[in-house]
Amino acid sequence: SLAGIVEEVDGDVVDLAPGDLVAASGSQCAHHAEVVCVPRNLVARIPDGVSLREASIVTLGATAMTSLRATNCYFGETVVFYGMGMLGLLGTQVAKAAGMHVIGIDLDDGRLALSRDLGADATFNGRSVEVVDAVKEATDGYGADGVVLGVKASSSDPLNDSFRMVRQRGRVVAQGLFGFEIDRSSLFANQAELVPSIGYGAGRYDPIYEEGNIDYPIGFGRWTVNRNQELVLRLIGDGAIDVATIAPHTVEIGDAPSAYRLLQSEERPPTVILDYGIDDHR
8 A cells, every 4th residue: 555656657558647646556566665566457646635645545445445335334324343443443434424323342442532533423442341232222222234343353252243233134344354153143143144355446356457457347346446546535635534643653664663663562553654755746
């Protein structure tokens, strides 16, 4: 996940030119490096009013949106972000922009306070409350319409708790890394549906899309990686996504080890942005 200035384009690329500011995705190409070569379908032009620093979170934003869409939640409905890491904090902002009611769950009071600052309507610390009961109470006993399960845990409790906190025929989206021993009664009681969320849009892991630059027709792939990238950047420009609050620290690349120490410190910000000294010349 990065942003920078175009140095050179292939002859087949007609809509970007050297000097353009762009954001890019792709674990196979969008590396931490001064110069990268990225296929066109994984690059989006940065709109006016959005800085390189803000645009650098493009992949994380697209991943958060992909998970949120997988819940099938609409405006007026309630979505739970179970885990308030970077993706949960980004998802909270997108969900609020879409008119949803947001509940956040985490074990860190600081992250929960941050999620409230970003628009979460209710938050619960799993160390101090029974989260299933809390979500049911916050939804008039019905349960949430969807849960984005973004925790990293060896236990299967978060997964089974998610089945129990959704409404009848609600949807749980598997985003994080957690235990997968499903309790049958938890799954069956609400006729819950479990779906995976992979990557940051239609076309991810498809070499024909990513490397071959063959786009999906919009009628068959509305939210491709590239169209998600463009939407993330637009939401940043509109003020719906606040990057500064969730990425308050920038570290020069020569001091990169300090960024990782910061991520492991007591302060533990959601992420740190690495700066290669590129001047946003606009």
